[in-house]
Amino acid sequence: MINRILYNLFFIAAVMVTVTGCRSVPYTGRSQLMMSSESSENQMGEEAWQEMCKTTKVTKDSVMTGALNRVGKNIANAAEKPEYNWEFKVFEVKEPNAFCLPGGKVAATTGIFPYFANDAEMAAVVGHEVGHAVARHAGERMSQGIIQSSGGTALSIFTKTPGAQEAYGIATEVGAMLPYSRTQEYEADQLGMIFMAKAGYDPAAALTFWDKFGKLGSNSRVKELLSTHPVGEKRLQELKDFYPKAIQYYKTAPAKRGLGEIYSQK
Numbered sequence: 001m002i003n004r005i006l007y008n009l010f011f012i013a014a015v016m017v018t019v020t021g022c023r024s025v026p027y028t029g030r031s032q033l034m035m036s037s038e039s040s041e042n043q044m045g046e047e048a049w050q051e052m053c054k055t056t057k058v059t060k061d062s063v064m065t066g067a068l069n070r071v072g073k074n075i076a077n078a079a080e081k082p083e084y085n086w087e088f089k090v091f092e093v094k095e096p097n098a099f100c101l102p103g104g105k106v107a108a109t110t111g112i113f114p115y116f117a118n119d120a121e122m123a124a125v126v127g128h129e130v131g132h133a134v135a136r137h138a139g140e141r142m143s144q145g146i147i148q149s150s151g152g153t154a155l156s157i158f159t160k161t162p163g164a165q166e167a168y169g170i171a172t173e174v175g176a177m178l179p180y181s182r183t184q185e186y187e188a189d190q191l192g193m194i195f196m197a198k199a200g201y202d203p204a205a206a207l208t209f210w211d212k213f214g215k216l217g218s219n220s221r222v223k224e225l226l227s228t229h230p231v232g233e234k235r236l237q238e239l240k241d242f243y244p245k246a247i248q249y250y251k252t253a254p255a256k257r258g259l260g261e262i263y264s265q266k
């Protein structure tokens with residue numbers, strides 16, 4: 001037993017040394033544990049996306065699709081990840097949700113649209129999700145998981161064979177399903193405000209959206225997104241505190257869009 005534990009520890013240490021170790025998050029400079037490569041995370045994101053597109057209906061609503069593409073592309077430009085294979089899709093799902101998989105696959109559900117008052121509020125949510133991807137929060141979460149799990153499980157994440165199935169299981173959890181840590185959430189909020197501001201959307205819309213969304217807590221429809229994105233006083237305060245920094249990015253944005261298109265509320 002001890003031998004096995006020692007072996008696992010040795011294995012984990014070896015993987016850590018060979019695969020990398022730490023990196024600092026763009027913009028925030030926070031140091032994070034990183035034992036996977038960005039290209040392998042993006043590959044997992046790609047696989048999860050293909051699976052999702054096979055199993056979930058994409059909406060035919062051209063207004064929603066057009067809005068996500070318009071806002072998403074502006075956020076993608078601001079995120080400065082030309083190596084991503086960006087794609088934007090609206091899935092026919094009642095529960096309000098949105099995510100960005102590693103590598104730039106961005107999704108929103110039809111159910112989230114009634115909660116957006118304008119392009120800028122959508123930019124706040126898309127920016128937040130893209131923030132998770134750019135900060136490689138999924139890779140960080142996997143790396144933390146590796147430390148907690150046995151060496152045998154860790155192996156499959158990197159080699160994909162013979163444990164490809166396990167790696168795939170992780171891939172499906174990569175962006176959408178598992179909650180991130182509080183630290184990662186606040187960081188995604190900051191990156192989201194930076195990206196929306198760089199894209200020319202008024203970052204104040206992040207405050208109005210999350211404040212409004214947090215107050216819907218008793219509405220069961222929004223429970224899923226709220227469970228992974230709790231909106232408490234602390235989070236709203238962090239957003240407010242960051243606003244002056246976000247405004248600096250807004251001031252230098254090449255195109256000012258303000259709130260962008262205003263949606264008619266049903």
Ligand SMILES: [Zn+2]
Pocket residue numbers: 128129132180185188228229
């Ligand atoms: Zn988040």
